Amino acid sequence: MALQRYTKSVDGTIPIQALMYNDEELISTQDGIGIYDGLQKSLDHQSGTVHTTSQRLFYIDATKKASRSFSLPLSHISKTDYYAGLFSSSPKVTLHLSLEDPASEEPSGFGSWECEVCAYRNPPGLSPSAARVCALCGVPRSLPAKSASSSASSEVPQPSIDSSFSTSASTSALPQRFRKPSSISCPACTFLNHPSMQTCEICSTPLPKASGDHTQAKSAPTTRPTTPGLNDNDIESKMLKLSFRKGGDKVFYTALKRSLKGRTWEITPSNAGTNGARSGISGIMQAVETNAQNRDTDMSNALQDLEALMVKAKDMVRLAAELNERLTASSTTTANDPYSSVLSSTPTEPEEATFIRSSLSQLGLQMENTPVTLDMMKDEREWMEQLARELANILQGSEKVSSSSSGGMMKKRGIIALDEVWGGWNRARGVALIPPLTFLQVIPHLPAFTNPTITSRTLNSGLAVLHTPPYSRAAFAARICGLLALAGPKSTTEIAQEEGITIGLTVEMLIIVEEDGDVCRDDGQSVIQEKKGDILVLGEVNWWANLFIGYTWDGQE
Amino acid sequence: MALSTHTTTTGFLLPSIHSAPPFFTQQPHPSSLSIATEQWIQIILKYSRHRRLFTIRVEDSETTGHDWDEVLRNERINRKVLPSYLSYILAQMVSQKLAAYEPPKQDRSVLIYWRLPEEWAEVLHEWVSSTGHLNTIMTFYEITDPPIESPLSGLPIPLLRQAITILSKTNRAQIIAIADGEGVRFFPSTGKA
Numbered sequence: 001m002a003l004q005r006y007t008k009s010v011d012g013t014i015p016i017q018a019l020m021y022n023d024e025e026l027i028s029t030q031d032g033i034g035i036y037d038g039l040q041k042s043l044d045h046q047s048g049t050v051h052t053t054s055q056r057l058f059y060i061d062a063t064k065k066a067s068r069s070f071s072l073p074l075s076h077i078s079k080t081d082y083y084a085g086l087f088s089s090s091p092k093v094t095l096h097l098s099l100e101d102p103a104s105e106e107p108s109g110f111g112s113w114e115c116e117v118c119a120y121r122n123p124p125g126l127s128p129s130a131a132r133v134c135a136l137c138g139v140p141r142s143l144p145a146k147s148a149s150s151s152a153s154s155e156v157p158q159p160s161i162d163s164s165f166s167t168s169a170s171t172s173a174l175p176q177r178f179r180k181p182s183s184i185s186c187p188a189c190t191f192l193n194h195p196s197m198q199t200c201e202i203c204s205t206p207l208p209k210a211s212g213d214h215t216q217a218k219s220a221p222t223t224r225p226t227t228p229g230l231n232d233n234d235i236e237s238k239m240l241k242l243s244f245r246k247g248g249d250k251v252f253y254t255a256l257k258r259s260l261k262g263r264t265w266e267i268t269p270s271n272a273g274t275n276g277a278r279s280g281i282s283g284i285m286q287a288v289e290t291n292a293q294n295r296d297t298d299m300s301n302a303l304q305d306l307e308a309l310m311v312k313a314k315d316m317v318r319l320a321a322e323l324n325e326r327l328t329a330s331s332t333t334t335a336n337d338p339y340s341s342v343l344s345s346t347p348t349e350p351e352e353a354t355f356i357r358s359s360l361s362q363l364g365l366q367m368e369n370t371p372v373t374l375d376m377m378k379d380e381r382e383w384m385e386q387l388a389r390e391l392a393n394i395l396q397g398s399e400k401v402s403s404s405s406s407g408g409m410m411k412k413r414g415i416i417a418l419d420e421v422w423g424g425w426n427r428a429r430g431v432a433l434i435p436p437l438t439f440l441q442v443i444p445h446l447p448a449f450t451n452p453t454i455t456s457r458t459l460n461s462g463l464a465v466l467h468t469p470p471y472s473r474a475a476f477a478a479r480i481c482g483l484l485a486l487a488g489p490k491s492t493t494e495i496a497q498e499e500g501i502t503i504g505l506t507v508e509m510l511i512i513v514e515e516d517g518d519v520c521r522d523d524g525q526s527v528i529q530e531k532k533g534d535i536l537v538l539g540e541v542n543w544w545a546n547l548f549i550g551y552t553w554d555g556q557e
Numbered sequence: 558m559a560l561s562t563h564t565t566t567t568g569f570l571l572p573s574i575h576s577a578p579p580f581f582t583q584q585p586h587p588s589s590l591s592i593a594t595e596q597w598i599q600i601i602l603k604y605s606r607h608r609r610l611f612t613i614r615v616e617d618s619e620t621t622g623h624d625w626d627e628v629l630r631n632e633r634i635n636r637k638v639l640p641s642y643l644s645y646i647l648a649q650m651v652s653q654k655l656a657a658y659e660p661p662k663q664d665r666s667v668l669i670y671w672r673l674p675e676e677w678a679e680v681l682h683e684w685v686s687s688t689g690h691l692n693t694i695m696t697f698y699e700i701t702d703p704p705i706e707s708p709l710s711g712l713p714i715p716l717l718r719q720a721i722t723i724l725s726k727t728n729r730a731q732i733i734a735i736a737d738g739e740g741v742r743f744f745p746s747t748g749k750a
Contacts, residue, residue: 489578511585520589522578522636544579547560548592554562555572556603 003037003045003240006076006097012060012069016051019058019071022123028052028255032246035059036092038239044068050242052256057095072097072240074260082253091249093256095240115139184208317430387434388445394425395466396450415467415501418456459508477513484519484545491542510543520546565627569607572596575628581636583645597638597646602655604628606671611713612659614666618643659715668716677716678723680708682730685743694733694740 010019016026028051035045045068048061055075061068078098085091112124115134122135133140183192184207186200199206244252395416418439426433434442443466447453455472458464469475483498484490490498496506513519522542560573574580574596584590601613610624617625618640630637638646647667650656659668672680681700684707685691701712709717721741724730733740 514586517586517588520579520584520586521582523582542578544577546589547574547577547579548584548589548596551574551592551596553572553596553599555575555600556570556607 003035003042003070006099006240007059007070007072009067010058010069010071012065016058016060020053021055024053024055026051026053027259028252030244030246030248030252031062032244032248033059034090034243034245036241036243039241045070047245050252052252052259054259054262057256077260080253080257080260082249085244085249091244091247093242093244093249093253095242097238097240113141115141313427314430317428384442384445385448387438387442389449391421391425391442392446392449392454394428395421395446395454413500415465415471415505418464418466421466460511461508463505463508465505471509473512473516476509477516477518480510480513480543481518481545484543489522489542489544491540493540495543507541517549518546519543520548563633567608567627569604569627571628572600575600575631576634578634578636581631581638581642583639583642594646594649598650598653598655600628601646601650601669602671605669609711610669611711611716612666612668613647613656615640615644615647616665659713668713674716674719675723677709677712678720681717681720682724682743682746684709686745691743691745694735694742696735696738696740698738700741 016029020026029049031049033048033050035042035048044064045059045061047063048059048069051058051060055073057072057074057077059070059072072095076097076099077095079096081094081096083092083094112121114121115137117139118134118137120134120136182195184195184197185192186203186205186207188205189200189203191200191202193201193207197207242252422434422436422439425439443456446466447455452468454466454468456464456466457472465471470479479499480495483495492506492510493503495510496503499506501509510519514521520543522544560576562573563571563576565571574593580593580596584593604625604627605611605613608624613625617623618629618638621630629643644664647656648664650669651658651667654670654673656667656669658664659666685695685700688703688707697714697717700709700717701714702710721730721732724743725732727746729744729746731742731744733742
């Protein structure tokens with residue numbers, strides 16, 4: 001049963017290569033094969049060669065090639081089993097079969113067909129899956145509509161006489177067919193029985209042998225329209241076994257499994273197009289396109305975040321300005337000064353207001369007037385000067401705001417890195433940001449407007465800083481030497497603490513002083529004993545006044 | 558901070574700079590480094606003369622229990638010379654001809670010339686003539702290990718060889734091959750300078 005249902009007879013005299021479709025390829029061959037239909041030996045197929053291709057399994061009989069050879073599409077195989085053989089029984093491979101939607105596999109009119117879209121004549125040599133799409137334009141082939149066709153339409157062109165037959169057609173005078181009909185319609189109750197049935201399943205009337213026609217109307221609705229496969233050998237009729245009488249089973253089985261895994265018959269039209277484009281120029285172009293798309297998406301995402309941030313920053317500046325105004329307003333009302341103006345503040349300003357103002361100015365958010373932009377000033381040089389004035393304000397605060405003259409960003413420290421300054425200044429401006437180049441151009445003008453003068457300096461590592469005079473090269477060196485002379489050798493952390501600057505910055509400054517030859521170093525790596533009892537002697541660099549200069553020998557002569 | 562000199566257990570007076578921790582660090586500043594290295598070379602030369610040591614190796618800064626402990630380490634201030642620094646100092650000594658890599662073609666151990674080979678040649682000839690071994694054949698062993706303590710005791714063979722070579726240039730010595738190794742014969746100087 002399985003043989004008949006699932007396989008298709010082929011002419012074995014044709015060599016196997018010619019039997020295959022254009023896109024099918026031969027994977028493995030093995031001779032000395034016997035076929036078991038279900039559990040019984042299929043007598044017609046006991047000695048032959050079996051070929052596995054990427055889409056089908058061919059059995060070519062050794063003796064009667066033409067009549068006993070068949071092919072089995074691999075899509076019908078749902079499961080495979082392997083039996084290694086024992087003593088006299090040979091190894092066997094069991095193929096469990098299932099009929100999966102065979103209608104879609106065999107488009108009507110197997111042969112060359114002309115595509116509707118591009119008028120390309122597709123050759124007949126393609127496998128069923130490939131024959132669904134046009135080879136030139138890739139448009140899927142629209143199958144001619146089937147009018148209530150049966151579950152397995154025949155490949156043979158149907159005689160036109162069939163279509164006119166009604167379900168109650170007589171059994172005699174039927175046109176010749178090459179195959180058994182798929183179902184037999186009962187003359188009494190119109191139920192569509194399995195072709196092998198002798199009596200109707202429902203009403204038990206004897207069935208005609210090969211009656212019915214292909215274009216049958218549907219039978220009276222029942223719970224199931226057709227008989228399922230015969231019950232007694234249900235499982236067996238879905239099984240085919242290959243018996244390897246001359247060995248070669250392992251290799252063949254592996255090849256078969258691989259081919260099954262490949263599932264080449266399931267290629268849908270949409271896959272076929274893109275599969276081929278993985279390599280070659282089109283693949284490269286696709287990859288480039290995808291990359292560009294991804295980049296664009298990422299970029300727009302990132303910029304979205306940035307814009308949101310800018311909106312928030314504007315809000316913050318606005319809030320700071322409002323707070324400032326309110327503070328000024330409240331302080332002037334408490335002072336009860338009729339001539340109050342926004343800019344002047346009285347000494348009786350409450351402490352909290354001063355504190356808030358000074359924190360704002362330290363954060364760089366304080367702006368007394370609107371930021372200076374190019375269009376405000378006519379002359380570029382004048383603009384630079386105004387910018388410098390503004391920056392000086394930011395760095396040092398304004399005398400009018402707080403009582404101490406050193407407010408602003410440089411209130412607590414005399415040395416500050418350039419990137420911090422730039423960030424703070426832009427934050428205070430809020431809008432009309434200053435690009436780095438302009439910032440660098442403004443810096444040389446700073447000393448004119450700052451008191452004490454702020455100058456720029458670049459350290460060894462490339463770090464650029466703004467600093468007040470106490471942190472210039474010479475002044476710093478002098479200070480350090482004085483400290484060492486006074487207090488003896490100091491470690492790096494101690495010096496950093498003393499100066500109030502970060503350790504990294506201290507190290508850089510000290511290295512510069514060392515270059516000038518004013519200090520020498522004592523590296524903690526030279527310690528012999530790293531632990532004295534429980535105290536860990538740190539391996540840090542200590543700095544000494546330079547004792548090598550001017551040293552005279554006072555040891556043994 | 559006042560630094561003081563220190564006398565070692567073997568009677569060697571260490572200079573005050575030896576008590577300064579920065580002395581044990583290789584200074585990045587070139588002039589400080591040259592001054593410090595100079596002092597180190599002086600210490601090494603004088604100590605080797607004092608203790609009659611002839612070689613120093615870079616390993617001596619990594620290990621303890623040898624003759625150079627007192628100099629390369631200072632327990633009181635918890636500092637020692639690192640091998641990299643010692644290697645640099647030895648290289649400086651070799652370049653100033655105050656030492657030589659021995660055995661040659663490596664840079665881990667040197668022979669210290671706290672007395673130059675020429676000076677050794679003079680001392681050798683002096684001793685040979687004063688002990689009355691002129692015109693006789695002497696083995697190297699006899700020179701380096703005489704029964705009576707001499708200024709040449711413990712002299713390393715390579716240095717001895719160098720001294721003999723110098724003497725042979727002025728015809729005051731001659732190397733002779735004998736059964737057990739090598740021998741040398743000394744001649745009186747002819748009075749020429």
